[in-house]
Structures are given as C-alpha cells and as structure tokens.
Amino acid sequence: MTAPEPTSARVRLRPEIAALPPYRQGRPAPANGFKLSSNENPWPPVPAVERAIAAAAAEVNRYPDATALALREKLAERFGVTPDEVLVGAGSVSLLAQFVLAAAAPGDEVVYSWRSFEAYPGLVTVAGARSVAVPNRADHGHDLDAMADAITDRTRVVIVCSPNNPTGVAVTRDEFERFMGRVPDDRLVLLDEAYAEFVRGPEAVDGRELLGRYPNLVVLRTFSKAYGLAGVRVGYAIGPVGILDAARATAIPLGVTAVATAGALAAIEPEAEAELLRRVAALVERREGLRDALVAQGWPIPEAQGNFVWLPTGERTVEVAERLFEAGIVARAFPGDGIRVSVGETESVDVLLRVLGELVEPSQEGPST
Structure with missing residues (x-):
C-alpha cells in the first residue's frame, strides 16, 4: 500500500508570510564569466584569515562563544565604546532583523527609503509590522525630509542606508x-553602513562620529564586503546598551559561529587589515574609473560610494541584464528600476564597457550628481 503524499494544505500559515517572496541570490555566472550580482569582494581571503578560519574549523564539535566577547572587546576598543555597546550577529542583515523584531510589533510601522536594500520589506513583514517606503530623490539618494515627514505615532523604526544599496548614493553628514x-x-534609527569602507565623499555621514550623540541611534556594519568574509556571516552593531540588549533577546542562540569570529578577529589584525584596505582602495579606484567611463558613454550613473554602480535602466532593465548575461556578466536586476553592478575583477570592466557602450541610448539624460 502506497503512503499518501504529505500535504501542507491544511496548515494555517500567516498569509502575509505565505505571500512573501523569499530572498533570492543572483544566478551563477556562466563559464568564464563574472559574478557581479552580490557585491562580493573579488579577492580570496588573506593568508592570516585563512589560517584562523582553518584553526577554528578544527574545533567545530564545540559550541561557539554565544556573545563573541573577544571580537566585541576588539571592536569596542576601536570605536571607543564598551563591549556591552557592541552586538555581533550573523551579518548585518541578521542584526537588522533583530532590531526590527525588538522594536516593531504588529500594527507598527517601519520607515525606509525605496529603492533600498531589498531585504528591508521582508524583515518588516516577518515582524508583523507595516513598511512605509519613501521614494528616493531624483538623484537616487534618500529623501530624508520626506522620511521625517512620514514618521507617525505608529512609527517604531527608521532605517537609513548609506551608501544606499543598490543606488550607491551616500547620505551627507549635514542631512543626517x-x-x-x-x-x-x-523612535529607533538604524544607520546601515554595510559599505562604509568604500566611501570617499568627504561630506558623507560617518557613523563613528555619531556614537554617543543620540540615545536612539544604532550603527550597523559588516565584515562581508570590505573584509571579504561574506561566506562566514559576521556583522556588528554599536549603540546604547538598552537597545542592544533588546535585540540580543530576539536573536537565535549561537548564531555567530566560532569560524566567523576567528576570521573577523584575524581580519582586523594590523598586517591583515592593511592588506584588506589596500584591496578596498583598489576597488574604489576601479569603481571611479568604471563610473567615469559609463558617464562618458552617456549613462546617467548616480554617485557611487559603495563597491558597485547603479544603472537606472527603467523599463529596459530585463533587456540590458540579459545582454550582460550573454556576454558573461551576471548583475543584479530590479525590473522596472535598474541594475546594480558590483565592482569585480579587472577583466570584467572591459566586458562591461563594451556591452554597455552598445546599449546606451543617445536620448538618455545626463548623469545625476
């Protein structure tokens, strides 16, 4: 007798969760192509980080330190705060989820700019709260005046992403x-600075300068991008102890692995960090050259302060993304809006410029500044 196929038809799920599209990574790059869809650091780990991760991997039969105390102590020393004012999580997106859960209940509102980091709407929905998405300005940056206007009695959290992912525009210090x-x-304000190390604009906001000034501000950063640790998932938040304690209470226990902690600690040792920051500088130089070349072609590329550039392709987004894919470039397409292209290997730049030079429309507007 054949057992019946299992079914979940009668399981009562939250309808808003059942309808929520899951976060999806970009598709793999074709053979001999370039994966420029995830804002990854194109270099492999530095040797010291590899050694630290390998050593930690030899003890994966043991649970990690749930608080990542050694890493919190190092970060606290760096930022001039106490270890209790530092929270380590499995990437900054995990921390964002913790803070939203800690502050926003069903019926509450979370305000953020849009388009911005694509995980924000899902995090808000999972918390049972409601998204209030405020349109970006014409230059693809945050409209902070409109965001402030959108705050109501129901608002519990406001997220500011600088530089904004995926458009690349940074919020200025004065604006913030x-x-x-x-x-x-x-009201809790989360300053998401996942790409802070790539910022070169002298007027851009810098969370380090704001620590201790506002009782409702938390600054979030990550080791995924500049430090090349996307695969082990480790980020951190700095802010008032009471807010961080509330976020700690929402965390899944033991979410930060010993391997992740070891890699992060090794990455901020002086010799390793110096090499990593040299790589960041090389990516910034490559980004500036790529943006300048695209602007010269006629593309209206906004300010670029992350490790990526934004192509505002609008209704042509799918067409342009497919042409890039055919040429061996996987980029992050947001149909109807544009394409985010990570700054990757040197060889990818020539391919990008060749293909995009063939696709630029003569009638396109000049670049945003």
Whole structure:
C-alpha cells in the first residue's frame, strides 16, 4: 500500500508570510564569466584569515562563544565604546532583523527609503509590522525630509542606508544631523553602513562620529564586503546598551559561529587589515574609473560610494541584464528600476564597457550628481 503524499494544505500559515517572496541570490555566472550580482569582494581571503578560519574549523564539535566577547572587546576598543555597546550577529542583515523584531510589533510601522536594500520589506513583514517606503530623490539618494515627514505615532523604526544599496548614493553628514533633529528620540534609527569602507565623499555621514550623540541611534556594519568574509556571516552593531540588549533577546542562540569570529578577529589584525584596505582602495579606484567611463558613454550613473554602480535602466532593465548575461556578466536586476553592478575583477570592466557602450541610448539624460 502506497503512503499518501504529505500535504501542507491544511496548515494555517500567516498569509502575509505565505505571500512573501523569499530572498533570492543572483544566478551563477556562466563559464568564464563574472559574478557581479552580490557585491562580493573579488579577492580570496588573506593568508592570516585563512589560517584562523582553518584553526577554528578544527574545533567545530564545540559550541561557539554565544556573545563573541573577544571580537566585541576588539571592536569596542576601536570605536571607543564598551563591549556591552557592541552586538555581533550573523551579518548585518541578521542584526537588522533583530532590531526590527525588538522594536516593531504588529500594527507598527517601519520607515525606509525605496529603492533600498531589498531585504528591508521582508524583515518588516516577518515582524508583523507595516513598511512605509519613501521614494528616493531624483538623484537616487534618500529623501530624508520626506522620511521625517512620514514618521507617525505608529512609527517604531527608521532605517537609513548609506551608501544606499543598490543606488550607491551616500547620505551627507549635514542631512543626517538635520534628520536626527526631526526624529523623536523614542523612535529607533538604524544607520546601515554595510559599505562604509568604500566611501570617499568627504561630506558623507560617518557613523563613528555619531556614537554617543543620540540615545536612539544604532550603527550597523559588516565584515562581508570590505573584509571579504561574506561566506562566514559576521556583522556588528554599536549603540546604547538598552537597545542592544533588546535585540540580543530576539536573536537565535549561537548564531555567530566560532569560524566567523576567528576570521573577523584575524581580519582586523594590523598586517591583515592593511592588506584588506589596500584591496578596498583598489576597488574604489576601479569603481571611479568604471563610473567615469559609463558617464562618458552617456549613462546617467548616480554617485557611487559603495563597491558597485547603479544603472537606472527603467523599463529596459530585463533587456540590458540579459545582454550582460550573454556576454558573461551576471548583475543584479530590479525590473522596472535598474541594475546594480558590483565592482569585480579587472577583466570584467572591459566586458562591461563594451556591452554597455552598445546599449546606451543617445536620448538618455545626463548623469545625476
């Protein structure tokens, strides 16, 4: 007798979760192609980081330190705070989820700019809260005045992404300070700085300068991008102890592995970090050259302060993404809006410029500045 096929038809799921599309990674690059869809660091780990990860992997039969104390102590020393003012998580997106869960209940609102990091809507929905997405400005940056206007009695969290993923535009220091002056101090503000190490704009906001100034501000950063540890998942947040404790309470226990902690600790040792920051500088130089070349071709590329550039392709997004894929370039397409292209291997730049030079429309507007 054949057992019946299992079914979940009668399982009562939250309808908003059942309808929520899961986060999807970009498709793999074709053979001999370039994966420029995930903003990864194109270099392999530095030897010291590899050794630290291998050593930690030899003890994976043991549970990790749940608080990542050694890493928190190092980061606290670096940022001039106490270890209790540092929270380590499985990447900054995991920390974002913890803070949203800690502050926003069903019926509450979370305000963020849009388009911004594609995980934000899902994190808000999972918490049972409601997204208030404020359109970007014409230059693809945050409209902080409109975001402040959108705060209501139901608002519990406001997320500011600088530089903005996927458009690359950074919030300025003056803009952010004016914004914080308008946000009630009982609303949590999350400053998502996943790409902070790539910023070169002298007027851009820098979370390090804001620590201790606002009782409702948490700054988030990650080791995934500049430090090349995307595969082990480790990020951190800095902010008031009470807010961080609430986020700690929402975390899945033991989410940060010993391998991740070991890799991060090794990455911030002076010799390893110096090499990693040299790589960041090389990516910034490559980004600037790529953006300048695309602007010269006629593409309206906005300011680029992350390790990627934004192609505002609008209704042509699918067409342009497919042409890039045919040429061996996998980029992150957001149909109807544009394409985010990570700055990757040197060889990828020539391919990008050749294909995009063939696709640029003469009638396109000039670049945003």
